[in-house]
Amino acid sequence: xxxxxxxxxxxxxxxxxxxxxxxxxxxxxxxxxxxxxxxxxxxxxxxxxxxxxxxxxxxxxxxxxxxxxxxxxxxxxxxxxxxxx
Amino acid sequence: xxxxxxxxxxxxxxxxxxxxxxxxxxxxxxxxxxxxxxxxxxxxxxxxxxxxxxxxxxxxxxxxxxxxxxxxxxxxxxxxxxxxx
Numbered sequence: 001x002x003x004x005x006x007x008x009x010x011x012x013x014x015x016x017x018x019x020x021x022x023x024x025x026x027x028x029x030x031x032x033x034x035x036x037x038x039x040x041x042x043x044x045x046x047x048x049x050x051x052x053x054x055x056x057x058x059x060x061x062x063x064x065x066x067x068x069x070x071x072x073x074x075x076x077x078x079x080x081x082x083x084x085x
Numbered sequence: 086x087x088x089x090x091x092x093x094x095x096x097x098x099x100x101x102x103x104x105x106x107x108x109x110x111x112x113x114x115x116x117x118x119x120x121x122x123x124x125x126x127x128x129x130x131x132x133x134x135x136x137x138x139x140x141x142x143x144x145x146x147x148x149x150x151x152x153x154x155x156x157x158x159x160x161x162x163x164x165x166x167x168x169x170x
Contacts, residue, residue: 008135008138008139009135009136009139009143011132012132012133012136013132015128015131015132015135016132016133016136018128019125019128019129019132020129021125022122022123022124022125023122023125025122026122027122030120032120033120034120035111035112035115035117035118035119035120036121037110038107040104040105040106040107040108043104043107044104046100047098047099047100047102048097050097050100051097054090054094054097057093
């Protein structure tokens with residue numbers, strides 16, 4: 001079975017990865033992104049992509065998968081921000 | 086000296102941690118948070134706090150420090166979102 005530490009780590013990873021999905025849905029539906037920071041999503045998309053590359057280098061499937069998802073979500077919000085201003 | 090992999094990991098950590106600061110400043114200055122997703126910042130604050138606790142359990146100063154910062158930034162945005170709606 002999983003240890004308490006593993007459950008905490010797994011919960012943390014699920015939360016910080018899935019957190020961006022409600023923002024993707026919100027921005028897609030409302031087509032309003034004025035209150036969202038552009039520099040935030042430029043930096044976050046770049047950073048998550050760097051984590052993804054880092055995961056490939058150190059052969060960590062967990063880092064690769066979670067950051068592939070984060071890069072996609074963050075890039076989706078960035079695209080909506082650029083589109084709707 | 087640092088290896089290329091270490092530099093990529095360090096750059097990734099700096100970016101994904103500091104990314105939230107422009108949003109804190111943006112929301113604080115404009116007092117407008119309508120386009121920001123509430124469920125995103127509830128989930129992100131909780132997730133970052135879980136990573137922080139995980140870092141304490143596995144004695145990783147890097148996970149502790151980066152997630153302390155992320156928890157503070159995410160909680161600040163969450164507080165501004167609750168305040169300004």
